[in-house]
Amino acid sequence: MLPSLWCVLLGLCVSARGLESSAYDRNDLICSQGLSECTMQDVIPLTSAEDTADVKQLNPYFTLCWKDAKRCVLCLVIETELYIPPVKEVEDEGHSGAEEEDYSEDMRNAKASATVCYKAAVTMPTCKKVEFTVNHTALTHRNQAKMNITITQPDGFPFSSRIHVYPPKDFDLNQEVVAPSLDDVCSQKQLLNCVTMCQVPTVSSVINWKTRQMELLFEGRNNTLPSMCIQYEENGSCQSWNQKTIPLHSVAPCMCLQAWYEDEQSRRSKYCPFKKTDFPHDLLQVMWKNVSVHVRLGKINDKSSMLLWNLSAPCRQEGEVWLSYKTGNYRGINNLRQLLENGTWRQNSKGHWENKGVFQDINEQFSQCVMIKVKGMEHQFGPVCSHDTGRWRWSLLVVGVMLFVCVTALVFYFLHDCVKKWAWSWHHGGFVKVGRKGLVVLLSPPDVDDSVSESVHHLGSYLCNQGFSVSVDQWSRKEQCTLGPLPWLHLQLQKLSSMGGRVLLVLSHRALDRIEEWTRLNRDGEGPEPQKIKSPYSDLFTASLFYINAYKQQSRAGEHFFLVKFDSQPTQCPASDRRLPDLLHGLPLFHLPAQTQSLLTELAVVETDKGLGRRMWTGWMWGT
Template sequence: MDVSDLTLKAGLCCEDGAPCSLCLLIDMELYTYSNKDMEDEDRSSRDDEDFSKEIRNLKASVTLCYSTAAMLTLCKRVEFVVKSAALDHQDKTKMSIVIKKPVGVSFTSTVFVHLPKQPDIRRDITVPSLDEVCSTEIQQRIKECAVPTFSTVIKQKANEVELQVSGRDKSLQSYVCMQHELKGRCLLLTKRTIPFYQLTTCTCLQVWTGDGDHRSRRSRSCPFENHTDVFQRNIWKNLSVSVANGLMNDNGAKLSWNVSAPCRLEAEVWPCVALGESSCKEMKGFRQQANGTWRQNSKGLWETLGVFEDINLQLSPCVMVKVKGMEKTLGPFCFNDTSRWRWNLLVVAIVLLVCLTALISCLLQDSVKRWVRICHGAPSLVKGGKGHVVLLSPPEVDSVVSEAVCRLGSLLFNKGFSVSVDQWTRKDQCSLGPLPWLHSQLLKLDSMGGRIVLVLTRKALERTEEWTKQDKAVPQTWSPYSDVFTTSLFLIQADKQLGRARERFLLVNFDSHPAQTSSRDKSLPEVLQGLTLLHLPSQTQALLSELTVGHKKGRSVRRTWSLWRWGASNGRRAGTREKLDQQRESSCKSVRGDSKWETKPLNQ
């Protein structure tokens, strides 16, 4: 048997007073082969008696499948018996199939039906919407048609409107959303009270129940249309006009305008030339109606756009707006608003005055260098006149190495050096970036003399070796902005080309974390070869001598840098020795995270 025709319908199944449910109704026309055709084909190979019994009890089946865009395909198979008498008198028959509550099918769904054995037969249908179904006489028997109703209570003293939802199943949660006009986007409300300032005459509300499905049927209403005395003013308060100038494709001048409001309005717009703060002379021949295409912007307001073409922008034109229903004309709105410019000048003047006052105060208390350090929150330690030392940690995160670096910084500070440790200046590094921060430290070296001390470990040498290979292959692969350690490698390479890397950089390692190299070992990565390497704590005195010699050389040699040139004069850090020690210990503790750690010199 074959299916010669198929008809698909969507309907409602209502039985024994029970609620009606969605059904699929499928009518098929089947073509059956006659007894004579079957006899001619099979009689030669079968016994007459067996063949006669078979055609009297012929079993047949039809398989059809249905699906929607949101679900997988489901199939149904219908089996039946064909009487032999029917085959003697007709070759076509009709059959109907009803699928109750089809899985995945809802109102407004598009359903596709096909026959697996006959791919050429395919049908589809769109299920009517819930609003359309609920407009029928049997809506009382359709569960989805039961929607709540709501009323509004205006509370003048509280300046709010209360929503009262009723006529719903108390076991289901109700939802309310608010929109500007019925075609606007509907925003879900979390409260049942709405302040006056959010409401206008075009404010509409939607209420529904269920699990929050936005496809559920809703009751819609715009209950404030007639309250013009209360809510009309909110339209004017939220109405705004913006103006911009520009050029057209033929280089002609144009003046663009934009009107936005909670509700779509009827308005007239025209350009004018400002004669004073409140008067503006109309430019004839440019009037436009702001009644074109309205669309909602990201704030939920309706807006419409327009352009005045071939207009003389040298006259600094402005825009006037007349809204239907408003007695007062709005404007002028200008793209070079002088009043706004005057406010901007006032703000700039105030900011400059505050900055000048702060600068004078800092100069009276200490030097410009101290002001820069305090304003940027850099906790570097300043003491004595032995020069500046920048202590850079290796790239790995190791609490033991971090403690050793902190102790080395404390030791150098106690010996009279100005010390800046990268572990203590994470805030500056985050705000400036590794390269600018390191350049700022080099500027201190220019004025005070000193060295950048690079701490080496096995991980640091591996990173340097990898950087050297990458730098030779593709120079752009590594960025000097990645971290302070990598930045120092770029600067070392640049100074080696100028022949001054040995004067600026010094290498150290700790005996507890040896870098497996000596001060003359050629196995150092190429970029580090030629730099002095000291082992701590055994060569602590040699380190102090090197830094002292580097300080004297640095003060006698004038250095210039092209980036970030701001002044910094030598000065003593105000405060007692105890405060500096507290700040140093606090910085080290914040790195390690252990409040019981105690700073100790390396030589102990």
């Protein structure tokens, strides 16, 4: 294994043509001197009992084989040493010359076979049976021979895979061989053009001070925009990014950009613009506008006061924080200093790094402040002070009075309008009763990123505040894992039947691609393809498409499903310019936040009771 692994790492791709002229899609076989007419076929392990040759030693290893003129993959090579029993010797020397000629012929044309098997974990073994003609007189070593088997697969053996190789007649000769990892292979520059999965986008950048943006430049497949994410610090989370520019206020010394192609196995290139160069001083001033410090007073159990501070920055910083009293001038107190150290920083949901601390036994007679000194900065940061307690209480009182006046005015306005509309509906022959608001089921698209996830969360919270019963897929992950995506959605639709309401299907650019792909597969009668878009909500989104299709055949899809697009969501092309797939035709579409009020109007349930019967519809009577 080791010699071959070094061959792989040195970029020596072994072609099947180099071993013996043959095509890639055929397993290759080399027999040593004395063996001829070698053929190989797949068999089941039980047939090995018929073998007349014994495998005495195995040496399996992995190497790279060319799949075509531009691409190579991992192949398994099995070197074997065989023992071939001799033909029956002449029992006495008194036989005739004809018998001796027959014996010599048997020595040259004896038939034999040997079988070798290989298997990965939790898979069935695959066995190769080799049949050959033996010329005992031509064997290099008496009754011993060698053969090399090169085994190929359509997409090659997986990197880092473990394969067990053994002869079925003697499992004690079992050998385990481990394939080299993709990182080991791709670390060799000679192999970058040979192994497709080693090919990653190349990223560079230039700062445009006029537009105040960092422009990203890519080299790779047709210069198309790859998938990307931005990471602050080596151990920070990587947040999705799908634009060719980065605002300067988001640029930081610890920033790195990862890029990859979606159609490959997630191998990524990493570009850190300032890892080997100094961070520009002008950018440092811009970055510090993203630094925030919050200070507030608190109480300990023994009623003594404490001052809590919270520092947020794009990158972790080294420095110190100290307490300062606001008494006309600021002075540091040496025994009340706290260090900013790398181990005390934690990353928040927005990708910024936070450091927290507390000063105890604070004299509340003074407005408390903190000063901050960061390593590498010329000046101190601050002072940052807590809110004055007396002023805060008066401010709270003023704000409370203003809120009370505003709420009173709004209530008066809406009640006045409600009575007016109710009188109008009664005059026109119907008694209008504002009924309860129904259930709203909110489904995320299958490509949820942080911005879409946050928009879905805010929409669900907003609908809850408007009095609706809301079920959001992001809030029900545990229940979905227990029931499964399809049963969970079926349960929500059953609730809709009894409570009334709608399913809101959130659309995005990739969601529309997913719907068109789903429609094509179902129209052509093809089976489902492996999902290229992976998110916790992909299966649930696909399940909703089956229900929409079923209801549409009954002309009832609009009674159950509404469509929602977030206009603020960044997409590769404007969502409003794209035509909806045929599956979604006829479903109401709302662009948020511009049509938020229209959506609320359509979701509200109104019951109309008249002498001859009752009917239900969506929309406020006076709003439609």
